[in-house]
Amino acid sequence: MNSRKRRLARVTLVAGAVAAAALAVVAQERSFDQLYAPIQPPKSVDLGKVELGKKLFFDPRLSQSGFISCNSCHNLSMGGSDNLSTSIGHKWQKGPINAPTVLNSALNLAQFWDGRAADLKEQAGGPIANPGEMAFQHTLAVDVLQSIPAYAREFKLIYGKDKIDIDMVTDAIAEFEKTLVTPNSRFDQYLLGKKDALTKDELAGYKLFNESGCVACHNGPNLGGNSFQKMGIVEPYKGAGDGRAAVTGKDADRFSYKVPTLRNVELTYPYFHDGAAWTLAEAVDIMGRLQLGRKFTEQENAQIVAFLKTLTGEQPVFRLPILPPSNEKTLRPRPFD
Amino acid sequence: MNSRKRRLARVTLVAGAVAAAALAVVAQERSFDQLYAPIQPPKSVDLGKVELGKKLFFDPRLSQSGFISCNSCHNLSMGGSDNLSTSIGHKWQKGPINAPTVLNSALNLAQFWDGRAADLKEQAGGPIANPGEMAFQHTLAVDVLQSIPAYAREFKLIYGKDKIDIDMVTDAIAEFEKTLVTPNSRFDQYLLGKKDALTKDELAGYKLFNESGCVACHNGPNLGGNSFQKMGIVEPYKGAGDGRAAVTGKDADRFSYKVPTLRNVELTYPYFHDGAAWTLAEAVDIMGRLQLGRKFTEQENAQIVAFLKTLTGEQPVFRLPILPPSNEKTLRPRPFD
Numbered sequence: 001m002n003s004r005k006r007r008l009a010r011v012t013l014v015a016g017a018v019a020a021a022a023l024a025v026v027a028q029e030r031s032f033d034q035l036y037a038p039i040q041p042p043k044s045v046d047l048g049k050v051e052l053g054k055k056l057f058f059d060p061r062l063s064q065s066g067f068i069s070c071n072s073c074h075n076l077s078m079g080g081s082d083n084l085s086t087s088i089g090h091k092w093q094k095g096p097i098n099a100p101t102v103l104n105s106a107l108n109l110a111q112f113w114d115g116r117a118a119d120l121k122e123q124a125g126g127p128i129a130n131p132g133e134m135a136f137q138h139t140l141a142v143d144v145l146q147s148i149p150a151y152a153r154e155f156k157l158i159y160g161k162d163k164i165d166i167d168m169v170t171d172a173i174a175e176f177e178k179t180l181v182t183p184n185s186r187f188d189q190y191l192l193g194k195k196d197a198l199t200k201d202e203l204a205g206y207k208l209f210n211e212s213g214c215v216a217c218h219n220g221p222n223l224g225g226n227s228f229q230k231m232g233i234v235e236p237y238k239g240a241g242d243g244r245a246a247v248t249g250k251d252a253d254r255f256s257y258k259v260p261t262l263r264n265v266e267l268t269y270p271y272f273h274d275g276a277a278w279t280l281a282e283a284v285d286i287m288g289r290l291q292l293g294r295k296f297t298e299q300e301n302a303q304i305v306a307f308l309k310t311l312t313g314e315q316p317v318f319r320l321p322i323l324p325p326s327n328e329k330t331l332r333p334r335p336f337d
Numbered sequence: 338m339n340s341r342k343r344r345l346a347r348v349t350l351v352a353g354a355v356a357a358a359a360l361a362v363v364a365q366e367r368s369f370d371q372l373y374a375p376i377q378p379p380k381s382v383d384l385g386k387v388e389l390g391k392k393l394f395f396d397p398r399l400s401q402s403g404f405i406s407c408n409s410c411h412n413l414s415m416g417g418s419d420n421l422s423t424s425i426g427h428k429w430q431k432g433p434i435n436a437p438t439v440l441n442s443a444l445n446l447a448q449f450w451d452g453r454a455a456d457l458k459e460q461a462g463g464p465i466a467n468p469g470e471m472a473f474q475h476t477l478a479v480d481v482l483q484s485i486p487a488y489a490r491e492f493k494l495i496y497g498k499d500k501i502d503i504d505m506v507t508d509a510i511a512e513f514e515k516t517l518v519t520p521n522s523r524f525d526q527y528l529l530g531k532k533d534a535l536t537k538d539e540l541a542g543y544k545l546f547n548e549s550g551c552v553a554c555h556n557g558p559n560l561g562g563n564s565f566q567k568m569g570i571v572e573p574y575k576g577a578g579d580g581r582a583a584v585t586g587k588d589a590d591r592f593s594y595k596v597p598t599l600r601n602v603e604l605t606y607p608y609f610h611d612g613a614a615w616t617l618a619e620a621v622d623i624m625g626r627l628q629l630g631r632k633f634t635e636q637e638n639a640q641i642v643a644f645l646k647t648l649t650g651e652q653p654v655f656r657l658p659i660l661p662p663s664n665e666k667t668l669r670p671r672p673f674d
Contacts, residue, residue: 066421077396
């Protein structure tokens with residue numbers, strides 16, 4: 001096999017069953033639609049947990065400093081992300097990786113770029129105790145909450161127990177996060193039958209997105225989030241990192257990451273696990289070359305970007321939560337220790 | 338004059354006209370009521386500016402790092418404060434002073450502890466350009482906003498000009514801040530005629546607050562915020578700082594600070610310009626001894642604290658704003674430069 005054929009073989013390998021199905025129906029363009037699905041509101045949520053979890057999500061007292069909350073890096077004013085290459089943690093530490101959006105994250109097959117958390121509940125405990133992020137301890141975070149009567153009562157109401165534990169904390173945060181969906185994007189309107197929801201350029205971008213193979217990894221309701229793939233298939237990516245191998249221990253999983261959702265991608269810059277690409281044009285160009293072995297023309301690139309911007313859905317709307325105050329028994333924040 | 342008389346003379350001096358009036362009516366206890374006033378909603382606001390200012394208040398792109406917004410230190414989930422002794426600024430710098438609450442701040446005679454800003458509009462420009470806080474430059478902040486079409490359009494709609502300037506930015510933020518009032522506290526209900534709004538202990542605390550002289554400085558609708566006073570009248574306060582002298586250049590103004598509002602004081606811990614007192618009991622004890630030469634008994638202290646907690650009003654209720662995204666023309670944040 002020559003180099004070109006090897007590339008193609010590799011692309012085909014990665015694209016897998018979904019891409020194969022997609023390629024089989026390339027003649028019937030509209031059949032690509034079935035590889036996606038509109039974002040749906042969650043079918044069942046526990047509203048008590050949602051309201052409690054919302055407070056916890058915004059409460060910086062889950063950090064040692066009293067300054068960093070979940071919302072600091074998954075800012076719900078900014079697409080559930082911090083719009084920084086890598087996040088800022090306790091004492092302004094520079095994080096090792098880009099903060100993925102929390103929006104629609106319940107749809108992902110696992111959490112974190114390397115998928116080391118099975119679900120949102122498991123994820124929520126990570127940053128609280130990570131010395132480079134919120135730098136706290138689960139036991140201390142629970143002590144803080146337990147000391148605040150309004151929290152103690154709310155946990156008791158919902159979980160039926162006098163003593164709060166970290167499982168309840170992460171369970172409530174995860175329940176709130178389940179509500180962070182963004183339905184009714186123009187792409188979803190299109191999928192649901194409003195055929196004029198996309199402009200001619202956006203439709204051209206959608207066609208390119210499908211036929212050039214982006215869909216191989218970015219499919220399903222979240223246009224991603226449902227598989228791990230190697231970063232740098234055709235050409236290597238600089239600074240690819242360990243990726244999924246940190247979880248599986250398998251050398252084959254090096255440079256592999258959970259495919260990020262493209263939902264609201266207009267809002268969740270910068271892009272990639274290292275946040276190195278600041279614009280959609282740059283991200284599309286790099287993905288085309290490194291993953292598909294294809295250099296998109298300027299026009300093609302612009303059309304794909306136009307399509308990607310149709311993935312911005314309705315952002316979660318809710319009142320800023322008011323947090324119950326600490327008191328004399330509450331462990332005090334230690335921002336400079 | 339002996340030492341005791343000197344203390345009393347000094348207290349009387351500081352208490353001034355308001356205290357004199359108060360003392361004159363001490364026999365008619367209820368007459369103290371007229372030294373206060375309920376919090377009123379603003380009589381006139383420009384809703385366009387309010388909505389724009391709300392976005393700006395939550396937008397960390399007004400900082401060099403892209404991580405710190407007005408709401409970082411004046412957190413509207415936490416009484417408009419950060420509940421830290423002194424704030425955390427760019428690169429985790431430790432601030433020199435406690436962040437005052439933004440709630441009801443339009444009622445203050447000036448802004449900042451030393452009153453160096455005449456009003457909210459002037460105040461809003463300070464932290465953006467302060468190297469220890471948001472560490473940005475006004476020109477760059479304006480450039481960021483101008484590059485974002487949705488902001489450019491909103492400024493044009495409201496101010497009628499194609500080019501944004503920093504005056505518009507601070508004007509809109511100030512207009513939003515005017516809405517951050519907290520009406521309908523139980524104390525306000527009491528002032529408005531609901532005589533059973535306060536419990537027996539709270540009323541006893543109110544009586545003590547008046548008759549021991551707290552009212553001399555903490556009066557008016559904001560129970561403070563309307564005069565500068567020396568910290569440490571009867572006894573010196575450790576770490577009193579330059580205070581108002583930094584503005585006036587007068588030696589007599591050393592250790593003087595704007596009297597903080599006691600509205601929502603239950604939420605705005607820790608207390609004093611240095612945030613050294615973490616509990617209301619501690620703050621009341623120190624104020625009694627240093628400002629009034631009076632050691633409150635444990636019961637008196639508890640009654641005053643009970644009264645102070647009746648000053649918690651209805652917190653501002655609004656939807657978390659969604660910020661328009663940056664684009665390829667937007668200056669990128671520089672958190673680690």
